[in-house]
Amino acid sequence: MKFIVSSESLLRELQILGGIINNNNTLPILDNFLFHLNGNQLILTASDLETSMSATIEVESKDNTMIALPARLLLDTLKTFPEQPLTFVKTKENTVEISANNGKYALAYLDGEDFPKAAQVRDPIKTKINGQILATAINTTLFASGNDDLRPVMSGVFFQFNTSELTFVATDAHKLVKYTRTDIKADKNAEFIMPKKPLQLLKSILQNVDEDLVIEYNETNSEFSFKNLRMTCRLVEGKYPNYEAVIPKENPNIMQIDRGEFLNSVRRVSIFSNKTTHQVRLKLAGAELQVSAEDFDYSNKAEERLGCDYQGDDMQIGFNSRFLIEMLNNINCDVIKLSMSLPNRAGIITPMDHLDDGENVTMLVMPVMLNE
Numbered sequence: 576m577k578f579i580v581s582s583e584s585l586l587r588e589l590q591i592l593g594g595i596i597n598n599n600n601t602l603p604i605l606d607n608f609l610f611h612l613n614g615n616q617l618i619l620t621a622s623d624l625e626t627s628m629s630a631t632i633e634v635e636s637k638d639n640t641m642i643a644l645p646a647r648l649l650l651d652t653l654k655t656f657p658e659q660p661l662t663f664v665k666t667k668e669n670t671v672e673i674s675a676n677n678g679k680y681a682l683a684y685l686d687g688e689d690f691p692k693a694a695q696v697r698d699p700i701k702t703k704i705n706g707q708i709l710a711t712a713i714n715t716t717l718f719a720s721g722n723d724d725l726r727p728v729m730s731g732v733f734f735q736f737n738t739s740e741l742t743f744v745a746t747d748a749h750k751l752v753k754y755t756r757t758d759i760k761a762d763k764n765a766e767f768i769m770p771k772k773p774l775q776l777l778k779s780i781l782q783n784v785d786e787d788l789v790i791e792y793n794e795t796n797s798e799f800s801f802k803n804l805r806m807t808c809r810l811v812e813g814k815y816p817n818y819e820a821v822i823p824k825e826n827p828n829i830m831q832i833d834r835g836e837f838l839n840s841v842r843r844v845s846i847f848s849n850k851t852t853h854q855v856r857l858k859l860a861g862a863e864l865q866v867s868a869e870d871f872d873y874s875n876k877a878e879e880r881l882g883c884d885y886q887g888d889d890m891q892i893g894f895n896s897r898f899l900i901e902m903l904n905n906i907n908c909d910v911i912k913l914s915m916s917l918p919n920r921a922g923i924i925t926p927m928d929h930l931d932d933g934e935n936v937t938m939l940v941m942p943v944m945l946n947e
Contacts, residue, residue, distance in 0.1 A: 576665035578612055578636035582675070585619075585661070586653040588630040589646075591804070592621035594776045595628050596646050602691070607643035609690040610663075612636055620690070621646070626773045626808040627693035641687025644671060648682060693807045696798045699791035702736055702761045706784030706801060711907075712743040713778045715754045715936060718905050720771055721747030728813040731768045734792075736761035744818050750898045751818060751921075751939040752905075758933030767792055768811035773799075780804070822939055823921055826914035828887030830859060831927060834911045837864075838903040840879045844868045845896030847877035854943050855896040860889040868896070871946070892918045893945040902938045918942060 589608060600606055600623070609620040615636055620629040642665065652673070662674040670681040713732070721729035726748075735742040740757040777799060781788075788801030798807045845855055848868035858865040862885060867878040892915060903911070908926030915922045924938040 576612060576638045576640045576642070576671075577663065578617060578634040578638065579660050579662050580617065580632065580634045581658065582653060582656040582661050583658045584632055586650070586656075588619055588632055588803075589650055589653065591776075591780060592619055592628050592630060593646060593650060594779070595621040595623050595626055597623050604643055604685055604689050605691070606646055607685060607690070608646050608649065609641065609643050609687055611641045611687065612638050614639065620693070622691050622693065623772075624691055625770065626776075626806065627691070628776070628804065628806040629693070630805075631803045640665070641690070642671065643685040643687050643690050644682055652680060694796045694809060696791045696793055696796045696807065699793050699798070700736075700761070700763050700765050702741070702790045702792075703787045704741070704759060704790060706781045706786055706788050708756060708759065709788065710778060710781035710784070712741075712754045712756070713774050713781075715905060715907075716743045716745040716752045717771065717774055717778065718745075718901055719747060719750050719752040719938075720745040723747070727811055728768055728815055731770045731811045732774055733766070733768050733815045733818075735766050737764040738762070744815070746816070746818060749895065749941050750902065751821065752902075753818065753822075753935075753937040753939075755935040755937075756933055757935070758931070765792060766815070767794075767797060768813070768815055769797065770808060770811050773806060773808040777806070821921065822937065823916050823923065826916050826923060828859070828885075828890055828915040830864065830883050830885045830887075830913045830915075831910055832864060832881065832883040832913070834903055834906065834908055834926075836881055837866075837911065838900065840866045840881055841896055841899050841903070844877045844879055845900070847875040848896055852943060853896045854893050854946070855899065856891060856893050856945060858891045859883075859885050859887070861885065869946070887915075890915065890918060891945060892922065893943045894922065894940055895943055898940050902940060906936065906938060918945065 611618040617634045618629055618631050659676050664672045666672050671684050673680045716732050733744040741759050743754045745752050791798045844866050849870045855868045864881045864883045869876045906926050908929045910927040912925045921939045921941050
């Protein structure tokens with residue numbers, strides 16, 4: 576086996592794939608990258624058994640073979656090279672020798688046949704979506720997903736595709752985010768739950784991808800393919816909770832306020848809140864919002880007044896400041912609308928600007944009981 580490859584292009588692809596590899600793998604071969612040489616095409620693969628990602632790059636070769644090379648050693652070596660052609664040659668001593676401008680480096684390899692095969696997505700439904708739109712959907716929802724091992728369905732993002740719109744939902748039972756695109760449609764109705772790890776990888780990869788990618792999915796697996804990359808992952812099993820049931824339909828008390836001002840105020844005031852409940856109190860009357868927090872154990876107290884546009888009855892409502900800050904940080908707009916009904920019902924945050932045509936964002940945050 577022999578092939579010649581650009582050090583820079585090899586490093587770029589392996590750094591992306593490296594995000595898949597776990598620090599403590601049960602199978603030693605998962606600490607390796609699979610190199611599948613097929614003539615002048617080199618297919619690189621990394622896997623953690625749940626998720627598998629592969630990248631295809633052009634090389635100079637005529638061979639066909641599969642070997643697994645140690646990921647950490649290879650990445651650490653490639654990072655030190657300036658851009659140059661590297662020659663990989665399989666030797667008789669069960670090593671692969673890398674020849675660079677200044678020297679030679681030998682790495683032990685494993686048989687590529689032992690590397691786990693990526694799951695096949697059989698009889699899939701296909702949907703096309705722009706990379707930037709998918710990145711926005713992931714960015715907007717992923718932070719709201721849960722970390723509870725006892726409720727795995729809440730640990731991912733719910734993809735709800737139908738013939739009129741695409742919807743992405745995440746919740747941890749304290750907060751909920753729903754992101755909808757009515758300008759994109761699927762050929763068939765389908766629902767599946769994507770796990771968190773592959774979405775975090777997609778989020779970083781898609782930052783600069785402004786082209787369509789293809790999502791293929793069935794009941795057990797999904798596959799995302801774009802450019803020279805392909806990612807296959809096992810879906811979260813189970814039925815997603817009926818999230819629509821918890822979104823209040825009648826919300827007569829509506830406040831509009833500058834997002835940045837509100838966020839900074841909650842941040843400052845929450846420093847003085849109780850360290851267990853993180854409670855901040857919102858008191859609305861006329862065109863004024865009062866944001867306050869108090870820690871009775873230490874007699875710490877803070878209060879701020881902000882101007883706002885408020886339509887509704889005078890009311891007081893308490894929220895966990897951490898959830899409120901998280902939501903305000905992850906919504907891309909200048910002005911937000913906070914819709915409320917009663918102090919014991921969820922508040923709904925929606926952006927008032929910076930939305931594309933057909934784009935809808937709904938963020939729901941559960942209230943906390945106020946200390947009188």
